[in-house]
Ligand SMILES: Nc1ncnc2c1ncn2[C@@H]1O[C@H](COP(=O)(O)OP(=O)(O)O)[C@@H](O)[C@H]1O
């Protein structure tokens with residue numbers, strides 16, 4: 739069943755430098771429980787599209803429906819995780835994860851239990867009393883994930899959440915997000931410019947190109963999880979996406995089936 743429907747959306751920005759057509763005629767349907775990646779180079783409109791879906795901005799033309807209703811503003815059950823760790827620096831890990839629940843008026847005891855459950859889920863038990871500045875980048879992003887999940891969102895929007903992390907931490911977090919997503923079966927829209935990350939995570943990949951921003955193609959990833967980045971089918975798909983971006987695969991890189 740379709741949960742998010744993007745219909746012929748265009749978005750134009752006017753600034754001192756002139757007009758930019760961030761999105762032109764973008765259509766995309768996301769199914770309930772699906773993991774969709776928006777993949778494309780910098781400037782192709784990924785963040786713009788995510789912000790429109792999350793209700794932070796309005797399209798110039800076209801429309802977006804979630805659960806059949808036009809999106810007009812952010813919604814407490816639709817949470818966005820940004821690249822930079824949007825944690826509250828004066829609160830501890832526990833405080834940060836509890837924050838959203840407190841705002842929603844949860845009781846103290848349920849708030850504590852739920853926060854602890856999600857802290858454990860992202861592997862941060864034992865760090866409840868630390869403040870964000872006492873944590874590594876990867877740990878901070880784990881807190882952001884726990885905080886987002888704690889309010890049990892229907893939809894999770896993630897905008898290059900692991901972009902600032904080192905490669906190995908990033909692989910680990912990709913694994914964890916996959917595991918949590920399989921457990922919780924939430925709908926996820928995940929922005930990345932990293933081809934491997936998109937293939938590793940997504941059920942489907944919306945391949946985007948810039949000037950103006952468009953969804954060029956939507957690819958299904960027909961690979962079982964957990965996925966192996968060195969699997970031939972993985973590499974085959976990677977090659978196909980390289981071609982979409984008109985990037986030549988290295989001549990020395992070839993394989994036979
Ligand atoms: N608030 C804004 N004002 C003016 N131009 C913007 C604004 N936000 C984005 N843009 C422009 O829209 C295009 C798409 O940007 P963005 O959605 O941030 O791309 P991406 O996230 O794929 O890197 C770019 O050309 C960018 O400069």
Ligand SMILES: [Mg+2]
Nearest residue numbers: 784785786897
């Ligand atoms: Mg962006």
